[in-house]
Amino acid sequence: MISHCVFIRFRPEISRARRDALFAEIDALRHTLIGIVAVYTGVNVSPEIGMDKGFAEGFIVDFDNAGSRDAYLMDPGHQKTGARLVAAAVGGGNGILVYDLDTGHCLVRQAR
Structure with missing residues (x-):
């Protein structure tokens, strides 16, 4: 998976309603694209003050495999929403951090 x-640094003038609408656009893609397992959106709730480096909101989309992720990246709906996210971010693309993690190949260590 x-x-x-x-993770996004929204420009201060971007309203809560606009942010929520952008996240809703991302969530709606799960109804049209094959391979999306789950979509999570929201604000940073970490108690580690300042560690978010200003990336205070974001989303995670879980895909069943890399091919599904790649299809999402090429999807016109995703590209339109992505352009709107870039326009809403501080410094455009500099205000967005993307990190893909292949959880099928992660080392899992469980607490004792």
Whole structure:
């Protein structure tokens, strides 16, 4: 499984309603694209003050495999929403951090 993690520094003038609408657009893609397992959106809730480096909101899309993720990246709906996210971010693309994690190949250590 691929976890596609996207963190955003929204420009201050971007309203809560606009942010929520952008996240809803991402969530809606799970109804039209094959291979999306789950979509999570929201604000950073970490108690580690400042560690988010200003990336205070974001989303994670879980895909069943890299091919599904790649199809999502090429999807016109994703590209339109992505362009709107870039426009809403501080510094455009510099205000967005993307990190994909192949959770099928992660080393899992369990607490004792």
